[in-house]
Amino acid sequence: MRLQHLNLATSDVAALAAFFQRFFGFAPYAARGEALVVLRDKQDFVLTLMRGKTGEPADYPANFHIGFYYDEASEVEAKHAELSTADLNPSKIAFMDRGGGARVPHFYCAAPGNVLIEVCTPPGGLAS
Numbered sequence: 001m002r003l004q005h006l007n008l009a010t011s012d013v014a015a016l017a018a019f020f021q022r023f024f025g026f027a028p029y030a031a032r033g034e035a036l037v038v039l040r041d042k043q044d045f046v047l048t049l050m051r052g053k054t055g056e057p058a059d060y061p062a063n064f065h066i067g068f069y070y071d072e073a074s075e076v077e078a079k080h081a082e083l084s085t086a087d088l089n090p091s092k093i094a095f096m097d098r099g100g101g102a103r104v105p106h107f108y109c110a111a112p113g114n115v116l117i118e119v120c121t122p123p124g125g126l127a128s
Contacts, residue, residue, distance in 0.1 A: 006047055007050065008048070009052040014034060060115070063116075067120060068117065083109050107119055
């Protein structure tokens with residue numbers, strides 16, 4: 001079994017969809033007006049974005065975020081530079097121990113609709 005779908009609520013479906021398409025390679029798969037967009041990545045992960053019932057920003061718990069792993073620290077640095085150039089104000093790249101003594105570069109960035117994104121490199125790189 002593998003996790004293959006995530007639904008995020010947002011006050012601005014179009015802006016959040018554009019963010020994931022531009023910066024993380026998602027492609028449109030389906031839509032229902034301005035209230036729902038279904039995106040898919042190259043690994044067939046399905047990301048559904050929907051407007052909350054009130055149209056207000058989602059009220060996610062503190063520290064809630066979604067993460068994107070890159071194999072190399074240089075890819076994390078490149079994504080940080082790309083998001084910085086787009087004036088999205090990512091946090092400074094920091095390093096943390098995520099087990100096994102490997103120091104992992106990571107940073108956070110707020111996407112449209114107040115969705116927190118983490119970009120990092122897992123210890124030892126990604127398994128094939």
